[in-house]
Every structure is written in structure tokens, then in C-alpha cells.
Amino acid sequence: xxxxxxxxxxxxxxxxxxxxxxxxxxxxxxxxxxxxxxxxxxxxxxxxxxxxxxxxxxxxxxxxxxxxxxxxxxxxxxxxxxxxxxxxxxxxxxxxxxxxxxxxxxxxxxxxxxxxxxxxx
Amino acid sequence: xxxxxxxxxxxxxxxxxxxxxxxxxxxxxxxxxxxxxxxxxxxxxxxxxxxxxxxxxxxxxxxxxxxxxxxxxxxxxxxxxxxxxxxxxxxxxxxxxxxxxxxxxxxxxxxxxxxxxxxxxxxxxxxxxxxxxxxxxxxxxxxxxxxxxxxxxxxxxxxxxxxxxxxxxxxxxxxxxxxxxxxxxxxxxxxxxxxxxxxxxxxxxxxxxxxxxxxxxxxxxxxxxxxxxxxxxxxxxxxxxxxxxxxxxxxxxxxxxxxxxxxxxxxxxxxxxxxxxxxxxxxxxxxxxxxxxxxxxxxxxxxxxxxxxxxxxxxxxxxxxxxxxxxxxxxxxxxxxxxxxxxxxxxxxxxxxxx
Numbered sequence: 001x002x003x004x005x006x007x008x009x010x011x012x013x014x015x016x017x018x019x020x021x022x023x024x025x026x027x028x029x030x031x032x033x034x035x036x037x038x039x040x041x042x043x044x045x046x047x048x049x050x051x052x053x054x055x056x057x058x059x060x061x062x063x064x065x066x067x068x069x070x071x072x073x074x075x076x077x078x079x080x081x082x083x084x085x086x087x088x089x090x091x092x093x094x095x096x097x098x099x100x101x102x103x104x105x106x107x108x109x110x111x112x113x114x115x116x117x118x119x120x121x
Numbered sequence: 122x123x124x125x126x127x128x129x130x131x132x133x134x135x136x137x138x139x140x141x142x143x144x145x146x147x148x149x150x151x152x153x154x155x156x157x158x159x160x161x162x163x164x165x166x167x168x169x170x171x172x173x174x175x176x177x178x179x180x181x182x183x184x185x186x187x188x189x190x191x192x193x194x195x196x197x198x199x200x201x202x203x204x205x206x207x208x209x210x211x212x213x214x215x216x217x218x219x220x221x222x223x224x225x226x227x228x229x230x231x232x233x234x235x236x237x238x239x240x241x242x243x244x245x246x247x248x249x250x251x252x253x254x255x256x257x258x259x260x261x262x263x264x265x266x267x268x269x270x271x272x273x274x275x276x277x278x279x280x281x282x283x284x285x286x287x288x289x290x291x292x293x294x295x296x297x298x299x300x301x302x303x304x305x306x307x308x309x310x311x312x313x314x315x316x317x318x319x320x321x322x323x324x325x326x327x328x329x330x331x332x333x334x335x336x337x338x339x340x341x342x343x344x345x346x347x348x349x350x351x352x353x354x355x356x357x358x359x360x361x362x363x364x365x366x367x368x369x370x371x372x373x374x375x376x377x378x379x380x381x382x383x384x385x386x387x388x389x390x391x392x393x394x395x396x397x398x399x400x401x402x403x404x405x406x407x408x409x410x411x412x413x414x415x416x417x418x419x420x421x422x423x424x425x426x427x428x429x430x431x432x433x434x435x436x437x438x439x440x441x442x443x444x445x446x447x448x449x450x451x452x453x454x455x456x457x458x459x460x461x462x463x464x465x466x467x468x469x470x471x472x473x474x475x476x
Contacts, residue, residue, distance in 0.1 A: 033150070033154055033155060033346075034154045034155055034156040034157075036156070036410070036432040036434075037408075037409065037410050037432060037439075039408075039409065055460070057410050057432075058155075059155045059156060059346060059350060059431060059432070059434070060149070060155065060346055062410075062412070062460075081408075
């Protein structure tokens with residue numbers, strides 16, 4: 001499935017008709033450096049487009065993760081509790097939350113557009 | 122305008138992630154990242170550019186009396202070729218800076234200070250100098266490279282005989298590949314190591330020589346990012362965090378470097394009093410990372426503040442140094458406000474890590 005990107009460097013991808021997964025971009029993990037802690041949402045939390053649902057922490061900095069979708073959290077990636085460094089190693093394969101919700105392409109960028117923008121960073 | 126060290130171009134050309142620190146443009150880390158560099162220093166050997174540090178030269182009949190007057194430690198029995206740590210203090214006991222004093226000769230001392238404080242220290246010292254003493258700020262002429270880690274001795278002895286150097290001693294006028302250096306067995310990582318002082322012009326040559334010589338030992342350049350996590354694990358104070366213009370060495374837990382039995386000492390009276398706050402070490406029990414400026418709570422009441430905190434790469438634990446009222450020094454259970462959440466923290470002995 002195709003990934004869509006938010007300006008704040010999160011990606012969202014549909015896994016079925018009503019479910020999406022959310023992660024952070026390669027640019028984001030690279031800018032953060034070594035990720036050592038993830039403060040994640042909980043199952044049942046409501047997430048709103050553009051609003052913070054968690055924090056990702058590197059050795060030196062804390063960065064908010066904003067939701068690229070509206071919906072309800074149905075699952076969180078438990079692996080990230082002990083191995084948040086997966087977000088550095090495989091940012092595009094590592095989802096953070098699974099959300100009952102639908103992608104709104106009008107508010108997001110396609111991968112092609114995002115990567116073109118990324119080159120400008 | 123930020124200053125640069127003699128190694129600035131090297132850092133830039135070798136993927137150094139450049140940030141401003143203490144008025145200097147310095148590498149935070151290189152391409153392998155802070156965690157990797159941290160482990161390199163704990164397990165092998167890392168090189169740090171610390172040329173941003175300031176160097177002052179004191180000489181004359183009254184050089185010692187001046188140091189005794191302004192710096193918290195007692196240097197009267199400091200032998201030639203030995204080094205001692207101290208805190209430059211004001212009359213009210215607050216810290217202007219923390220520093221190392223090297224006794225170079227009978228009436229000659231080298232004093233090494235923090236980059237961010239060079240101008241402040243110089244002004245403060247000049248304001249208070251008395252008697253027969255000559256003071257010179259030689260910071261711009263000096264380069265400095267720290268070689269830190271368990272294999273640092275192995276690296277350095279390939280270049281110069283240094284087998285008989287105990288911790289906190291140094292040798293001046295050592296020749297490495299034709300360059301004149303001062304080799305000091307000191308460091309800021311809690312690991313074995315050396316600090317090499319040299320002429321600014323020779324710094325890049327020596328840096329490359331150390332990298333080449335230690336290649337098979339796994340030597341790597343390391344940035345300020347891991348210098349901070351390393352010194353935090355070793356609970357070494359960083360000026361601007363555990364020490365500042367409002368904090369005394371007693372509050373910072375540095376009483377072993379405060380000697381009041383001196384003839385003339387500017388803060389004798391102020392530092393005779395018991396401190397009102399104390400530095401403690403905390404380890405988080407709840408999940409999260411406490412960082413500088415986080416509030417510390419005791420029994421639901423805000424009582425203090427975190428001065429430095431991180432997730433320790435060596436211990437894989439969230440650790441923090443914090444200041445609390447002296448009467449709570451013996452308590453063991455605290456809480457830390459991490460972005461609105463109160464996380465449980467337990468007092469632990471400092472340092473967090475000991476080699």
C-alpha cells in the first residue's frame with residue numbers, strides 16, 4: 001500500500017479499508033539521531049490529525065509525534081517499548097500505532113512529493 | 122560570531138554534525154552517532170577535540186598565593202608535574218568556573234578552564250590578582266586532544282614512552298613525531314585516558330596521527346554528545362548544569378575539592394557554612410527520561426530541579442543529577458515531572474558508572 005506523509009515527518013499507510021498504521025519518516029529518524037525512548041499512545045486513545053499522540057526521544061532531544069490521521073488507536077507496537085532503535089534501523093517498516101481511521105490524502109503528501117521535499121532539507 | 126578550533130575543517134570534512142557550544146562550533150557527533158561513540162570510549166578508545174577549552178598561564182613569586190586565594194582546592198602541596206581540580210569561586214562561594222591546575226615549575230602554573238567561561242574567568246581573575254604574578258591567556262595558541270578509553274594507553278605508548286604516569290600527573294615537553302606536547306593523564310569520561318596539549322598549528326597533524334596509529338585498536342573520533350553522556354555516567358559536574366554562577370561547590374557535592382585551611386581564601390567564610398541544597402543522583406523507576414530543568418518532587422511537593430539527565434547508554438537506565446534541599450539529602454524516593462507526568466525515581470549513589 002502507498003504511504004502518505006505529513007509535513008511534520010510522520011507517515012501513514014492503510015492496512016485495510018478501515019485501519020491504518022503510523023510511523024516516522026527516514027528523514028525524521030535521521031534528524032533525531034539515536035532513538036532511545038518512545039512515549040506512545042495507549043489502545044483506546046483518540047488521535048486527531050496534527051495533534052501529538054506521543055514523543056520520540058533521542059540521546060539529545062525530545063520530539064513530538066503528531067498524528068497524520070483522525071481515529072482511535074486499536075494497537076500499539078509493543079516491540080518499541082524495549083527496542084525503540086527499530087525506528088532508526090527500519091523507519092518505514094516500523095509502525096508505531098495502528099488506528100481505526102481513514103487517510104485524508106488532501107491533507108498529506110504522496111511519497112514522491114515528500115521525498116522531493118526531503119531533498120531540500 | 123562563533124569561534125572555531127584548529128580541527129574545525131577536519132570535523133566538517135568528516136561528517137561532523139556541527140553545533141555551537143560555549144561559543145565554539147564543535148562536532149556533536151560524527152556519522153556513527155552518539156551511542157556508538159559512547160560505547161567506543163567505554164570499550165576501546167575515542168578521540169575528542171577539546172581545543173575549545175581555555176588555557177591560562179600563571180607565573181611569579183605570588184602565583185601560588187593567587188591560586189590559593191581564588192580557587193577552592195589547596196595547591197600548596199601540589200608537586201611539579203601533577204594536576205589538581207578546583208573551583209574558581211567568588212567571595213559568596215558561588216562558582217565562576219571549575220578548572221584544572223597544572224604545576225609546570227616552581228613558580229609556574231597552567232590553568233585549564235571551560236570554553237564558555239574563558240572571558241568571564243579572565244576578567245574575574247584580573248580583577249583580583251595581587252603581588253608578583255604574571256597572568257596570560259594563551260587559549261588561542263593551544264590545541265587539545267583527549268584520548269579516552271581502556272585502550273588509550275596502548276595507543277599512546279606506540280608514540281611515546283608513558284608507562285609510569287599515574288592518574289592526575291603529566292609530562293611537559295614530550296616529543297611525538299617531532300611535535301612538542303604536554304601529556305596529561307586526565308579526562309572527562311570516567312574512563313582511563315589522556316589529554317594532549319599542543320600548539321594550535323600542530324593539532325590536526327597529531328589528530329590524524331592518533332587516528333592512524335590506533336586504527337587496529339578501533340579508535341574513532343567522538344563528539345561532544347557522548348562526552349556529555351560519558352561524564353554524566355561518571356557524575357562529573359558540567360559548568361552550566363551542576364555548577365553555575367548561583368551554585369557553590371559544597372552544594373554541587375564537591376566538598377572534597379574545597380579546602381578551608383588555607384592562609385588566604387576569598388570564600389573562606391561563605392564556604393564554612395553548611396549548604397542549603399545538595400546534589401543527588403536519581404535513577405528512574407518508571408519508564409521515561411528525565412532531562413535538565415525537570416522539576417523534582419518529594420511527597421507530592423516540588424522541591425528541586427534536574428541539572429543533567431539522560432538515558433545512560435552503558436547502564437541502559439534513565440539517570441539524572443538533581444538539586445534538592447539539604448534536609449532531603451538522606452531521602453530515597455522522589456518523583457520527577459517529565460512533561461506533565463510524575464515519574465518515580467530512586468536516589469542512587471554517585472557516580473552512576475565506575476570503571
